[in-house]
Amino acid sequence: MNNPFVLNQLLHLMNENYQKDANYMIAKTMLNHFDELPAMTIQDVADICFVSCASISRFVRLLGYSGFTEFKRSCEKSLGIETDYSLEVKRAKKEDLLPIYSRFTEQSIQNIQNAFETVDVEQMDRICTWMKEADRIAVFGLEFASVIGLHIQSRMARMGKIVETSLDLQEQMEVALYLGNQSVALLVTMEGGFLCRKKDARRHRLQA
Numbered sequence: 001m002n003n004p005f006v007l008n009q010l011l012h013l014m015n016e017n018y019q020k021d022a023n024y025m026i027a028k029t030m031l032n033h034f035d036e037l038p039a040m041t042i043q044d045v046a047d048i049c050f051v052s053c054a055s056i057s058r059f060v061r062l063l064g065y066s067g068f069t070e071f072k073r074s075c076e077k078s079l080g081i082e083t084d085y086s087l088e089v090k091r092a093k094k095e096d097l098l099p100i101y102s103r104f105t106e107q108s109i110q111n112i113q114n115a116f117e118t119v120d121v122e123q124m125d126r127i128c129t130w131m132k133e134a135d136r137i138a139v140f141g142l143e144f145a146s147v148i149g150l151h152i153q154s155r156m157a158r159m160g161k162i163v164e165t166s167l168d169l170q171e172q173m174e175v176a177l178y179l180g181n182q183s184v185a186l187l188v189t190m191e192g193g194f195l196c197r198k199k200d201a202r203r204h205r206l207q208a
Contacts, residue, residue, distance in 0.1 A: 005169050006074040007034060008143065009063050012168045026051060026059050038076035042068040064170045127184075131161065134184040138175045139165040141188035146172075148188050 010027045017024040029049045030037060037045065045068075046053045060071040092100060131137055137156070139149035149165035156163045164175045179185055 005078070005142070006063070006071070007031075007078050009168060009170070010034075013063070016167075022051065022055065023059060023062065025049065026056070034075065034078075038072050040072075130184050131156075134182060136179060136183040137161065137163045137186070138172075138179060138183070139163055139186045139188060140172050140176070141165075142169065145188040145190050149186075152186065152188075 010031050014024055014027040014031065017027070026049045030045070033040075033045075033048060042053050042056050046056050049056065057068060060068055063071065065071040065074065089100060139152050141149050146165070146167045146169075149163075150167070153163040153165050166172050166175065176185065
């Protein structure tokens with residue numbers, strides 16, 4: 001498994017581990033040394049985490065990796081902050097930022113206006129009918145979009161309809177495996193990049 005979102009996995013485990021057990025401490029330590037992990041041995045990681053090599057092996061298997069080597073490979077391939085910004089933004093000087101922010105704001109307003117003008121009410125009604133009749137509903141999304149999935153889950157629960165979702169990408173893929181012909185999957189993507197970044201999702205019978 002080559003997971004470019006291994007950083008998110010570690011953050012998710014740390015955020016959800018309220019008891020702050022050994023896995024919490026391992027995740028936190030790995031996050032503090034994330035850029036160094038690809039060059040470290042399992043013994044190096046065990047030393048900085050103050051645990052045994054066996055504990056590190058169990059930890060990476062908990063995240064879904066076959067072993068430490070596969071985990072390290074995913075750390076090396078992990079998406080950096082540079083993937084979120086254009087070359088223009090990355091090279092911008094302080095005096096260049098205001099025009100960039102202004103253009104971004106104008107484009108956002110225009111996108112909202114375009115979305116409003118092209119709303120297909122009949123299609124929305126069909127989707128609502130599918131959701132009402134579905135035996136299972138799941139929401140998929142990456143990073144911030146996954147939080148929107150939690151919001152949808154909360155609102156649907158108030159109407160007596162349970163929606164399955166998760167902040168963890170691997171857990172989302174496991175949910176997808178159990179969707180059938182009477183299921184509905186909602187794909188939330190901020191930039192249209194979900195299927196590009198997670199190509200194997202196509203094999204999980206995602207239905208939008």
